[in-house]
Amino acid sequence: MPPSQDMLWYKDAVIYQVHVRTFCDSNADGIGDFRGLAQKLDYLQELGITAIWLMPFFPSPLRDDGYDIADYRSIHPSYGTLEDFQNFLKLAHQRNIRVLIEMVLNHTSDQHPWFHESRSSRDNPKRDWYVWSESDAKYRETRIIFLDTELSNWAWDPVSKQYYWHRFFSHQPDLNYDNPAVREEMWNIMKFWLEMGVDGFRLDAVPYLVEREGTNCENLPETHAIVKDLRARMDREFPGCMLLAEANQWPTDLRHYFGNGDEFHMAFHFPLMPRMFMGLKLEDRKPITEILQQTPSIPDACQWCLFLRNHDELTLEMVTDMERDYMYDEYARDKGMRLNMGIRRRLAPLLDNDRRRIELMNGMLMSMPGTPIIYYGDEIGMGDNVHLGDRNGVRTPMQWDGGWNGGFSTADPENLYAPPILNPVYGLQVVNVQSQKRFDHSLLSWMKRIIQVRKSMPVFGRGSMEFLYPANHRVLAYVRKLGNETILAVNNLASSAQAVELDLKSYKGNILIEMFGRNIFPRVGDLPYLLTLGPYQFYWFRLRKI
Amino acid sequence: MTRRSLLPEESILSDDFLRELMNVGEVDILIGVPTYNDANTVGTVVQAVRAGLLQYFPRQRAVVINADGGSKDATRDLVRAASISDLHHPSGMTALRTLHCISTQYSGGVESGKALHTILAAADLLRARSCAVVAPDSIHIEPVWMKGLLDPLHNSHVDLVTPLYRRHKFDGLLVRNLIYPLVRALYGKRVREPNPTEFAFSSRLAVQFLNQHPWTQDAGRDGTEISLILTALEQDWPIAQVFLGEKSRTEHAPTDLVRAMRQTVGTIFWSLEQNFSAWSSRSGSSPLPTSGPEADVDLEPIRVNRKRLWEMFARGVAELEPVLKSILSPATLAELQRAAAKEEEFHFSDELWVQTAYEFAASFHQEVISRDHIVQALVPLYRGKAYTFLTENRDASGEQLEAGIEALCQTFEQKKPTLLELWEGTK
Numbered sequence: 004m005p006p007s008q009d010m011l012w013y014k015d016a017v018i019y020q021v022h023v024r025t026f027c028d029s030n031a032d033g034i035g036d037f038r039g040l041a042q043k044l045d046y047l048q049e050l051g052i053t054a055i056w057l058m059p060f061f062p063s064p065l066r067d068d069g070y071d072i073a074d075y076r077s078i079h080p081s082y083g084t085l086e087d088f089q090n091f092l093k094l095a096h097q098r099n100i101r102v103l104i105e106m107v108l109n110h111t112s113d114q115h116p117w118f119h120e121s122r123s124s125r126d127n128p129k130r131d132w133y134v135w136s137e138s139d140a141k142y143r144e145t146r147i148i149f150l151d152t153e154l155s156n157w158a159w160d161p162v163s164k165q166y167y168w169h170r171f172f173s174h175q176p177d178l179n180y181d182n183p184a185v186r187e188e189m190w191n192i193m194k195f196w197l198e199m200g201v202d203g204f205r206l207d208a209v210p211y212l213v214e215r216e217g218t219n220c221e222n223l224p225e226t227h228a229i230v231k232d233l234r235a236r237m238d239r240e241f242p243g244c245m246l247l248a249e250a251n252q253w254p255t256d257l258r259h260y261f262g263n264g265d266e267f268h269m270a271f272h273f274p275l276m277p278r279m280f281m282g283l284k285l286e287d288r289k290p291i292t293e294i295l296q297q298t299p300s301i302p303d304a305c306q307w308c309l310f311l312r313n314h315d316e317l318t319l320e321m322v323t324d325m326e327r328d329y330m331y332d333e334y335a336r337d338k339g340m341r342l343n344m345g346i347r348r349r350l351a352p353l354l355d356n357d358r359r360r361i362e363l364m365n366g367m368l369m370s371m372p373g374t375p376i377i378y379y380g381d382e383i384g385m386g387d388n389v390h391l392g393d394r395n396g397v398r399t400p401m402q403w404d405g406g407w408n409g410g411f412s413t414a415d416p417e418n419l420y421a422p423p424i425l426n427p428v429y430g431l432q433v434v435n436v437q438s439q440k441r442f443d444h445s446l447l448s449w450m451k452r453i454i455q456v457r458k459s460m461p462v463f464g465r466g467s468m469e470f471l472y473p474a475n476h477r478v479l480a481y482v483r484k485l486g487n488e489t490i491l492a493v494n495n496l497a498s499s500a501q502a503v504e505l506d507l508k509s510y511k512g513n514i515l516i517e518m519f520g521r522n523i524f525p526r527v528g529d530l531p532y533l534l535t536l537g538p539y540q541f542y543w544f545r546l547r548k549i
Numbered sequence: 550m551t552r553r554s555l556l557p558e559e560s561i562l563s564d565d566f567l568r569e570l571m572n573v574g575e576v577d578i579l580i581g582v583p584t585y586n587d588a589n590t591v592g593t594v595v596q597a598v599r600a601g602l603l604q605y606f607p608r609q610r611a612v613v614i615n616a617d618g619g620s621k622d623a624t625r626d627l628v629r630a631a632s633i634s635d636l637h638h639p640s641g642m643t644a645l646r647t648l649h650c651i652s653t654q655y656s657g658g659v660e661s662g663k664a665l666h667t668i669l670a671a672a673d674l675l676r677a678r679s680c681a682v683v684a685p686d687s688i689h690i691e692p693v694w695m696k697g698l699l700d701p702l703h704n705s706h707v708d709l710v711t712p713l714y715r716r717h718k719f720d721g722l723l724v725r726n727l728i729y730p731l732v733r734a735l736y737g738k739r740v741r742e743p744n745p746t747e748f749a750f751s752s753r754l755a756v757q758f759l760n761q762h763p764w765t766q767d768a769g770r771d772g773t774e775i776s777l778i779l780t781a782l783e784q785d786w787p788i789a790q791v792f793l794g795e796k797s798r799t800e801h802a803p804t805d806l807v808r809a810m811r812q813t814v815g816t817i818f819w820s821l822e823q824n825f826s827a828w829s830s831r832s833g834s835s836p837l838p839t840s841g842p843e844a845d846v847d848l849e850p851i852r853v854n855r856k857r858l859w860e861m862f863a864r865g866v867a868e869l870e871p872v873l874k875s876i877l878s879p880a881t882l883a884e885l886q887r888a889a890a891k892e893e894e895f896h897f898s899d900e901l902w903v904q905t906a907y908e909f910a911a912s913f914h915q916e917v918i919s920r921d922h923i924v925q926a927l928v929p930l931y932r933g934k935a936y937t938f939l940t941e942n943r944d945a946s947g948e949q950l951e952a953g954i955e956a957l958c959q960t961f962e963q964k965k966p967t968l969l970e971l972w973e974g975t976k
Contacts (some may be wrong), residue, residue, distance in 0.1 A: 099758055273887075286574075287646045292635035325643055329608060472636055474572035476647035 012101065013203070013245045013268055013374060014306045015464040017454050019052040020313055021379040022068075023082045024420055025059045028412030033419040037078070043095050046436065048380060050447075051454035054101040056205055056247075058314055059090070063115045068314070068398065069105075071112035071175050092200050101202035103247065107210040108189055110175040120273040121336045121338055122162045122468060132215060133176045134168035135160075142168070145220040152342050170211045170220075180212045181231055183446050183475035186188075190236055194410055196239065203268075203387075206230075209260065210250045216355040218244050220257050238288070245269065246307060251320055254266050254298040257267070260511040264302035268521030272298070272307040272373060276323035277330060279311070279367060280353065281322075283360060284333045288479035290326070292470055294373075306464075312381055315394055316345030317353070339389045339400060349383035349397050351527075354395065356428060358384075359539035362449060366541040370483065370492040371455045372468045372530035380451040386429020391421060399424050404437035456518050456543065462488040471505055478503040478536065482510075495536035504531035515544040550703035561666050561764075562674075566653035570674055577609040578602065578699060579677035581668030582644040584615055585659040587685035588622035591615075594683060594690050595631040601634075601695025607645050611676065615652035616667035618659030624685070638902060639879045642856050648883060661812075669759040672752065679703060680755055681710075682774075684746035689795045693821075697791040697840070698749035705812040705838065707787040708751040711742050711778065715845035718942060719853055719864045723806075725954055728775075734961035735821070736782035736900035737831035740790070744775040744813050754786055772816025779820040783827040785801050792841025806928055810955060815924040818913040821972075829969055833962055836872040846947035856892075863889045865929020872926050876912040881905055885930065900961040905930055907964065911971035 009015075026041030038062075038375050041452070045478045047055065059069030060082045069079070112120055118128035132245030141155035147153050149171055157166040158173040178185050186285055193204060199406045204519055214224040230246075237244055248260045248270035260267045274300075278290035301307070313347045317334070319327045327344070334353055335346040346353070353361040361384060380401055388396040400423045403410030416422070423431050439445035455464045466485035477497040483490045489510070495501045506514075507527045515524035515532075524544065525532075564572070580598050584591055595613060602611045617627040631910040633648040634637065655663045672680045683690060701707045701867075724742065732743040742748075750758075758777050781788055799965070821828060866873070866889040873882050881904050890897050913923050943952050 013574070072829055097672075280644075285646055287637045289647050290645070296635070322925070323643060323646065325607060329645060470635075474569070475574070476634060477647070496573065500576065501574070504568075 008243060010243050011304060011465070012243070015370075015458070015461055016053060016054045016101070016374050017052045017375040017457065018054045018056050018103070018311075018374060019047055019050070019057045019310070019379065020058070020209040021378050022058040022314065022398060024069075026379060026411075027403070031413045032081070033412055034081045035412035035420075036081065036539070037083040041087075044091075044094050044100065046121040046161060047100060051451055051458065052377065053099065054103060054202070055095060056103040056376065057105060059105045060523060064466075066112070066174050067172055067504045068394070069109055071114070071172070072107050073112045073114045073116075076195055084270055088200060092420040093434065096200065099395040100208060102200075103203045103205055103245070104196060105215060106189075106193060106196075106204040106205060107207040108178070109211050110169065110177045112172060113176055115173045121176075122160050122167070123435055129399055130163075131182050132179055132523040134179045135165045136168070137162070137165060139166045140217075142214050142216060142217065142220050145170075145214075149343055161334060161505060170208065175412040176271050177211065177214075180225070185386060186232070187227060192235060193233065193237070194240070197241045197244055199342070200539065201244075203247060204237055205247040205249060206267075207249050209248050209267075210252060210256075215351055217540075220260060222250075222252065227259060227262065228259065231262060234262075234266055247271070252354055253321060254294070258299045258301065258311055260300045261305040264304045268304065269306045269308045269374060272309055275307075275311060277317060277319055277322050277326070277370075279364060280317070280334060281326060281330060282479070283354075283364065283496055284329075286477050289492075290494060292477060295468075295470075308376060309368055309371055309373035309376070310376040311368055312348075312350045312353070312378045312397070313376070314378065314398060316342045316347040318343075319429040320344050337389070338398055342394065345386070347389060347394050347396055349385055349387040350378070351429065352379045352386050353433075356384065356386075357539070358446065359444065362453075363496070363539045363541050365450065365453060366492070366543070367479070367494055370452055370463060370490075371481075372466070372483070374464060375457075376451075382447055383436055385435055386424045386426065386445050388422070394422070395421055402435040404435050405432040409435055410416075410437070424514075452519065459518075460490065460545070461485060462490055466490070471499040471502045471507075473505055475501055475503045477501050480505055490512070490518070491542065491546060493536065493544070495539060497540050500535060500537050501532065502535045504533050507532045511544055513548050518545055558774065561655065561663065561670050563653060565878065565879040566667075566671075567674075569579065569649070569651045570655070570671055573608075573612045573651065574673060576612045577608065577677045577678050578606055578611040579668070579675060579680045580611065580613045580695070581665070581680060581682040582615045582628060582685055582945055583614060583661055583664030583668070583682070584620060584622060584628070584685040585618035585751050586620045587623050588620070588627060590688050591624050591685040592627040592630070593775070594685055594687055595628050598683060598688045598695060599631045599633070599648060599650070601692035602643055602752045603642060604692050605696040606699065610646060611648055612671075612677075613648070613650040613670055615650070615672050616664035618657075619654055621814050625654070628652050642869045652898065659849045665773045665777070666759075666764055666778075669755050672755045673759055676752065677755070679749060679751070679872050681749035682747065686745060687796070690747075691794060694747065694793050697793055698747065701789040701791060701840070702749055702751050703789075703836075705789060707789040707838070708754040709778065709781040709786055709788045710749040711740055711788065711790050711837075712745050712747045712796075713741055713790050713792040713839065713841060713845075715794060715847060717849065718945070718947070719851060720796070720847075722938060723809060725896065726902070726932060726934050726938055726957065727906060728817070730813075730903075730958040730961040731817060732782070732956070733834045733958050734965050735817070735828040735831070736779070737834045738782055738788060739834050739836050739958075740778060742790075742906045743778050745778070746774075747844065747904070748774070748778070750777065750781075752833075754781060757784075771811040772819075775813055775816045776820070779817065779824075783820065789838040790835050790837050792839070792845070794849075806931075807925055810928050810931070811921070811924055812922070814897065814909075815921075815928060816926065818910055818920070821910060822914060825972075829972075830900045834958070834967065840883060846950055853938055853939050855939050858932045858939070859892050859895065862929050862933035862936060863892070865926075865932070869926050869929065872918065872922060876916045876923055876926060877905065877908050881908055885933075889933070893938070895933070899935045899957045900964075902934045902957070903960045903964045904967065907968040907971060908959075908970060915973055915974075930941070 026033045026035045028035050029038035050203040061072045062074040063069045063071050064080050072316040120127050160369050199501035213223045214220045245268045246268040251273045257270050260270050275296050278294045282291040335341050337540045399421050400411035462483050462485035466483035470484045471480040510527045513527045631650040632645045683699045701710045
């Protein structure tokens with residue numbers, strides 16, 4: 004564990020999401036590995052992040068980028084060994100960086116030995132580790148998630164001549180959580196990694212653990228009971244470790260995953276993210292304020308996890324049809340950019356590589372209530388390649404410099420797990436860490452600065468939030484408060500300069516101090532506080548009564 | 550009519566309204582609603598406008614602007630209540646965007662010119678790409694009217710959209726008997742509603758009109774809407790017509806005919822002064838691109854007091870004889886006087902009516918007496934024509950009614966050379 008023993012560390016965290024495969028290749032085989040990742044920890048420390056979330060690194064046939072696990076207690080040979088992982092973990096902790104790993108509870112790969120046993124015969128002891136049925140008519144009210152590839156949640160197994168249940172790809176059979184042996188074994192796996200020193204888990208596909216006839220098989224009470232049990236065991240044996248829920252649900256449904264502070268510590272706020280993009284394109288704060296108004300309060304020890312982009316498509320499941328059409332038209336006119344119910348693009352291309360919009364979106368990410376996650380490469384404005392299929396276009400090699408394979412690997416380019424981005428706008432020669440480190444005003448330098456400012460005041464991670472609702476709907480303004488600390492964030496969502504009058508009566512007498520330049524702005528008086536903002540500009544003010 | 554331009558320090562827009570416009574920012578669509586004590590109907594109207602915007606233009610940045618003449622009732626609150634924001638979202642509505650519905654009160658009493666001036670100024674400041682104006686008492690308005698009015702601006706490269714309505718056959722008599730035929734003959738385009746209460750226009754036309762129109766206090770009071778249409782006609786802006794649906798017969802106070810005549814015919818006569826070259830060179834007329842039926846007539850029988858029309862006509866011809874003598878040729882006046890002698894034999898022919906109208910226009914040009922008096926003097930004579938129209942069409946079908954109007958229009962067009970001769974003093 005890192006030296007800081009604050010049990011609520013995750014509330015102040017700035018998380019960096021990375022896939023081992025994509026970050027740095029130490030052995031010239033074209034695939035990133037733990038040794039490479041360990042070599043880059045200084046870079047991450049300099050960036051200012053406080054936690055790393057690693058995508059699945061377990062042995063897997065990699066038909067779903069590692070989310071199809073074939074062995075939960077080992078490391079995929081391409082990424083190194085268990086010792087390499089342990090060394091990486093130690094080095095990260097030495098830099099006060101915590102490590103979160105992925106735990107795919109819901110399903111395994113069909114190549115997992117458990118499934119081999121389970122399908123081998125109907126009377127195998129592991130038969131009941133998965134969900135089998137004579138008919139594919141059960142659980143009819145359950146939606147299909149991967150609409151582009153799957154026709155049913157049931158797949159026929161020609162070996163044992165029954166159907167098996169899968170909420171995701173058919174090569175990912177769902178585990179049967181009604182079986183106590185499964186629950187026990189999954190806890191043992193978690194324990195294995197916790198004992199090694201990991202600081203928490205991102206639990207994948209949580210809402211789907213249990214199936215019940217007559218329901219949509221999502222968010223069932225039995226699923227919550229399983230999470231509660233895991234949490235209780237973890238708190239008892241590994242206090243200070245954290246559970247993060249991946250549940251692409253509406254806030255009111257998500258709220259249940261916090262329980263009474265006895266389920267997840269954190270959960271992704273999925274519906275907020277597309278609405279931030281929508282608000283920006285509409286130049287209207289309404290989508291953002293509305294979803295946050297609908298977001299229920301959560302227990303004190305819990306926290307939302309906020310993100311702009313991640314390894315998946317920009318999901319549009321949690322928007323209305325009208326909003327989805329709008330998002331497609333505005334952000335994915337090229338049909339190739341669309342996947343399942345979302346958009347497979349990175350942050351910079353989504354924002355037309357507009358530095359002002361990238362900064363504004365990161366400014367909102369860092370100042371809204373929650374813990375921000377930065378997806379690897381977005382701190383330098385990496386591009387994507389929608390022609391790589393599935394979501395691989397946003398999982399290309401990290402661009403470290405303008406040289407051989409962008410500094411990612413010394414292997415022959417043909418041997419890389421995926422081609423690096425080479426186009427003249429986002430290519431490795433233009434967008435890379437080394438070149439951006441040289442300039443104080445590069446995106447990377449700016450990202451370091453904003454992370455530093457965010458970390459300077461706990462109010463960002465722990466404070467309350469109050470919207471100001473100025474009459475100018477293009478301006479999103481909110482006050483964050485924690486004890487005596489108060490900050491004001493004002494964001495211009497428009498491509499044009501805006502004037503806004505803020506009702507700051509409650510803060511009369513306070514001086515506004517702009518947090519990046521530390522310049523003093525006029526004292527708040529009786530009149531509405533007039534501010535002008537340039538296109539896509541944002542301010543963070545600290546309010547001080549002196 | 551006296552004219553006084555706005556002084557440099559004067560503005561049609563109050564500081565409070567400017568502040569509201571600042572909050573609205575640039576828009577794609579602006580809907581103007583001029584009002585005065587319209588609390589009974591304006592709520593229905595703005596809700597239909599809002600529903601139309603949400604249904605047909607959900608992605609566009611829109612604003613509803615109410616220019617109010619000093620209402621003492623809840624008119625302005627009802628307009629504001631239609632707003633959609635993150636603080637106020639009517640249940641059951643899906644809206645991508647904020648919709649500002651703002652209201653401003655112009656000073657100096659109720660004047661449609663000031664209302665339109667306010668709306669156009671706001672459109673200019675907000676850089677609205679398309680604008681529509683709707684009447685606050687159009688109780689039959691449907692959300693689809695927004696689509697009808699705005700779509701041609703967006704899709705068909707037209708700059709002005711005028712309405713067509715289903716009207717009662719005895720509704721809109723002044724338009725049918727004088728304004729439409731006269732404007733058609735003068736400018737060569739068949740605009741059925743040259744003085745509309747619902748219409749839409751492009752930003753280009755709005756800015757052009759805003760900068761070109763004198764906006765003098767008195768001239769601005771009368772006929773600003775028709776001035777906009779006439780400007781588009783004079784300058785050959787692309788125009789389309791759209792059938793909207795039923796136009797309710799007004800349920801409020803009876804129209805002040807003198808004022809209506811000033812606003813319409815007076816404004817047309819003024820336009821002739823300003824744009825001789827634009828109208829004098831045109832002959833015949835052409836139809837406009839039209840969506841929906843060109844005209845639809847409600848034939849439900851209603852009672853009309855024709856007797857009173859006749860009396861006012863006959864009394865006007867008699868009492869205004871000195872005035873009419875200075876306006877009309879002796880032959881035309883004599884014919885009118887003959888006609889006014891006996892009700893039972895009275896028939897105001899199209900020929901005589903067109904001759905009368907053109908002689909009035911020429912006298913207006915020559916300013917033989919006060920121009921305002923000239924326009925007022927036309928009122929009783931129009932009542933005579935209206936009497937004939939009602940009599941002739943008492944049992945007419947829709948087709949027959951249309952045929953009659955078309956014949957009148959043809960007469961206006963055929964006799965246009967007469968107007969030119971009178972205008973130039975060669976006759």
